[in-house]
Amino acid sequence: MKKKAEQRQISVEKLLAVALRLFVSRGYGSTTLEQIAAAARLSKGAVYFYFGSKESVLLELLQRVQTVVVDDAIRAATAAGPSAIDRLVAFLHNQAKLGISRRDDVLLLILMSLEFSHRRDKVTRCIADVYRRLHKHVEALIRSGQKSGEFRTDVPVRELAAIVMANHDGTFLEWYRRADALSGPNLVRALRSVVLYGVARPGTGRTEGRKL
Amino acid sequence: MKKKAEQRQISVEKLLAVALRLFVSRGYGSTTLEQIAAAARLSKGAVYFYFGSKESVLLELLQRVQTVVVDDAIRAATAAGPSAIDRLVAFLHNQAKLGISRRDDVLLLILMSLEFSHRRDKVTRCIADVYRRLHKHVEALIRSGQKSGEFRTDVPVRELAAIVMANHDGTFLEWYRRADALSGPNLVRALRSVVLYGVARPGTGRTEGRKL
Amino acid sequence: MKKKAEQRQISVEKLLAVALRLFVSRGYGSTTLEQIAAAARLSKGAVYFYFGSKESVLLELLQRVQTVVVDDAIRAATAAGPSAIDRLVAFLHNQAKLGISRRDDVLLLILMSLEFSHRRDKVTRCIADVYRRLHKHVEALIRSGQKSGEFRTDVPVRELAAIVMANHDGTFLEWYRRADALSGPNLVRALRSVVLYGVARPGTGRTEGRKL
Amino acid sequence: MKKKAEQRQISVEKLLAVALRLFVSRGYGSTTLEQIAAAARLSKGAVYFYFGSKESVLLELLQRVQTVVVDDAIRAATAAGPSAIDRLVAFLHNQAKLGISRRDDVLLLILMSLEFSHRRDKVTRCIADVYRRLHKHVEALIRSGQKSGEFRTDVPVRELAAIVMANHDGTFLEWYRRADALSGPNLVRALRSVVLYGVARPGTGRTEGRKL
DNA sequence: AATGAATGAGCATTCATTCAT
DNA sequence: GATGAATGAATGCTCATTCAT
Structure with a gap:
């Protein structure tokens, strides 16, 4: 019954x-x-x-994205240990995992952030919150890596973090639009390589030898 | 009169x-x-x-984007000389310039590619054509850089190109959503650094000393 | 409730x-x-x-016309007995009855057949079906009357049937346009006389004495 | 020049x-x-x-129909001699001729009379005039035939005339809708036979021997 | 004599939302 | 707890008509 x-x-x-x-x-x-x-x-x-209402359905979905996707990502990155590179790798690794297990949740966040960008309501506030947290976390991660000498310092934290997020969102969108033409594992590998070598302090060799 | x-x-x-x-x-x-x-x-x-029709207005706009944005980008990159790194820098440079002079044209392309992704009509065909050309060009650029030893070879061309395009689109979207929080010049600098060091062959030093 | x-x-x-x-x-x-x-x-x-859709409203109406008007007309004529004249009289009688009880249904069929004549869609197909059935039935009726010697044979079946249908549609349209100037019963009587004497074999006297 | x-x-x-x-x-x-x-x-x-205006185009066309089609028809019928049967034959003959040489003019009149039937304006007045004249003439023709004993008297003039006009309009519409399935000459012959024998006084033999 | 630009009222259709049952 | 009936505001689009040139 x-x-x-x-x-x-x-x-x-x-x-x-x-x-x-x-x-x-x-x-x-x-x-x-x-x-x-x-x-x-x-x-x-x-x-x-x-x-x-229709909007409430979306809000409920975004709430869940918040809990499951963002919290997890931050937790995974934080847990990865003291090295900023390790934490960045963990962050990217976690995102890649999400791209498989929760593809639509992550895409919902990105796509709605674009579709609702011109409005100013509950939905945009919810999305803005999520992004604010993500940016804050990535910025903290990068700042710490810059302090420790692991990451490049020739570009300001905020914009460097923005590029990391751009890689994140941009890669998801590529995957969204061209899943049939791309190999998932190779795409993840490419993303990790580029971001890691891209943000690492050049010429220090710290990224070399790392298994990607 | x-x-x-x-x-x-x-x-x-x-x-x-x-x-x-x-x-x-x-x-x-x-x-x-x-x-x-x-x-x-x-x-x-x-x-x-x-x-x-409403659609025709969009199509006319996309036609113009095609001519002005894509053709120019490819021409600029091609003209930049034999070195793949130089051509990549030129490509990124040109995109940055477009981000200022033709911000909306580029964004139109990206946003419409997402809004229309589920359809199959004239608009999607037009957008797909543009992206096909861009991807083809970036892939060729990267393949040539791999051959010359300038770019990393540990990830396949297609996915590496996809990440370059992800940086392109993703950065435009960051700029679209958070223009008020970011410095344009710094964002461009960060993008260039990350992409360049990200795709360059690690440890060769070829990127060092380059003014970014 | x-x-x-x-x-x-x-x-x-x-x-x-x-x-x-x-x-x-x-x-x-x-x-x-x-x-x-x-x-x-x-x-x-x-x-x-x-x-x-608006079209579906019309289609539903035409479906009903088909069932109620055409089926009934054919049934009534068929049931009227072996003589072709009797069946023709029954057919005309039934149409006259319909002209009173279902005036608009019959007119809908005629008017839509004209308003939609230049198209090629569901509506025209539906109307064409109805007319095909009516013509087929009237032709069969006339052919049988020609064989039995009741009807004139100096004009081909098809065109004779067309004239019977022309009388049918034309009379309905007269009634539609000039109801105020005409007496319904007299119009029916006139129609029956003209059609009956018009299709009967001349000079045989078979129509004489028949109460019209 | x-x-x-x-x-x-x-x-x-x-x-x-x-x-x-x-x-x-x-x-x-x-x-x-x-x-x-x-x-x-x-x-x-x-x-x-x-x-x-668009309406004026139609009005001009209807004026011409009036002059060319109706006047001619009436003149032809009137000229045909004293016998009512002769005049009716002439009328039908003339209409048949018009069906070939001025098909669209005649159809315009019929179709517009239906399309505009619900209005009350210049167009309807123009059309009503035409039909009034036609009906008047046909009624006069029939009344004269009844007086001379040529036509049946068991149905009133007005309705008998209406049936003649119904034959006229109905046959044109059949021709309009099914030209491909019908033989023009046979259709005209059928129309003439039916109308003539339909309105003739039954059993007098006056219609016999007439070449149709 | 003739045209292209522009209008505005009207139309079929869509869709989030409400509500009685 | 869940549905079918109904609404009304909005939307893309059509088309007769006007007008400056």
Whole structure:
């Protein structure tokens, strides 16, 4: 016998799953509530019953991205040990893992940050929070690497961090647009090499010999 | 005395200019013809008189991006001389210049490639053509650098090129989302450093001493 | 307590009824969805909820015309007995009855066949089917009357049948345009006389004495 | 050297010719001024220069139909001699001739009478005038035939005339919709037979021996 | 004499949202 | 708990018409 709470749980999860898939593949604005409801084998009314609005569905998804994706990434990087290079490698490694296990969650964040960039509402605030945390963390990581002499110091922290994030988002988008033409493992390897050698202090040899 | 040809020119350019601005700032789907017409101080009918459809406005803009942005980028890189590093630097330099003089054109390309990724029509074909050309060119550039020993060979061409393009697109998007928090010149410098040292053959010293 | 199924039935029937009236009195192209919705005391959205498009409303109406009008006409004529004259009389009689009880249904068919004659789509195919069946039946009827010696043989079946159909459609259109100037019963009597004496074999006296 | 008046004449005739063709093949409402202008290799403005409005183009066409088609028909019938049967035959004969030489003119009249039936304006008044004259003439013809004993008297004049007109319009519409499936000469023969034997006084033998 | 530019009212259609049941 | 019915505002697009040149 199914309890009501169970049914609720099942329906909500199903709705979030299909909404995630649709938002990522078609964009938020081009996805209709009808499509979400139909894909979850429910009625439009059910979506309103559970979420109250289309925007709330997106917000709930973004909340989960926040917890699962960002928290994890920061935790993984922090746990990786004292060397900034190690922590950067761990960060990149974790992102690569997410690219496989939670591809759509990460893409949702990136795509919505672009689709909603011109607005000023709950959604943008939520996204901005996530990015703020990510940037803050990456900046801290880089600053520490610069202090320890591992990372280059000829460019300011903020912009160097921005480029690291650009690599992150840009690579996900390449993967999003051209998955059929690219090898996942090779793409990850290329990303790691470029970022690592790109931010490392030139000529110190500290990156050499590292298995990428 | 205004000639008709002049008037046409003025109206068309005005419409394209405001459409570019609106498509980039709000997205294609979220921009209404009403907004385009109003911003150009014309009526919706005028847009149809000149373009026939909303899509055609976008297509015309993408055509121009193709000519101005891609052709120029490739020409600049090709002209830069035999060294692959020089050509890569020229490519990055040219993109940076475009980021200032034609920011919206480049962003249009990137943003539309994402907004239209799930469709299969004239727009996507046009965008795919542009990206195909860019990728082809960057891949050729990298392959030549690998042959000459300037670039790393531990990652395959295709994925290395993809990362270069990811840096390109990703940096533009960072600039798009966080222009207020970043210094343009520093961002360009960071991008150049990371990409250059990232793709260069490690430990050869060829990148050292280069003014970035 | 109104059930949903009831409500649906009521709204659909109301919409079809007003659409029929409007399509016949103003033509399909000159009838707006707004008018249909307003006449049914519903919103435009409701029409789309039930039918999905303006064309579908027309198609549904034509389907019903097919079933009710054509099937009935053929059945009535077939049931009328072995004599071709009797069957023709029955056919005309049935059409006259329809002209009163289902005036708009029959007119819809005729008017749409004209308004859509230049297109090639679902609507025209539906209409063509109806007319094909009617012509086929009338031709068979006439051929049988020619074989039995009841009908004239100095003109080919196909064109004789076409004239019978022309009388049918033409009389309905006269009735449509000049109802106020004509007496329905007299018009029916005139139609029957002309068609009957017109197709009968001249000089055989078979039509004489028949009560018209 | 082309005079201005000549040029005007040529353009006007060209416009009327293409408008007639388009109005008949697509209907008035579905024909755009753009199509008319394009088909005449002129601009929309030219149509306004010559006619002032879309409706005026139709009105001009209907005026010509009036003169050429109706006047001729009545003249031909009147000229045919004292016998009502002779005059009816002449009328039918003339209509058949028009069906070949002025098919579109006659169809324009019929189709517009249907497309505009729900309005009350210049166009409908013009069409009503034409039909009034035609009906009046046919009624007079039939009344005279009834007086002379040539035509049946068991149905009132008005409705008998209506059926004659129904044959006229209905046959033109059959020809309009199914020209490919019908033989013109046979259709005319069938029409003449049916109408003649249909309106003739039964059993008098007056129609026998007449070459149809 | 004729055209191209521009308008504005109108139309079919879409879609997030509401609500009675 | 969940649905079907219904809404209304918005949107891309059409087209007769006007007007300066």
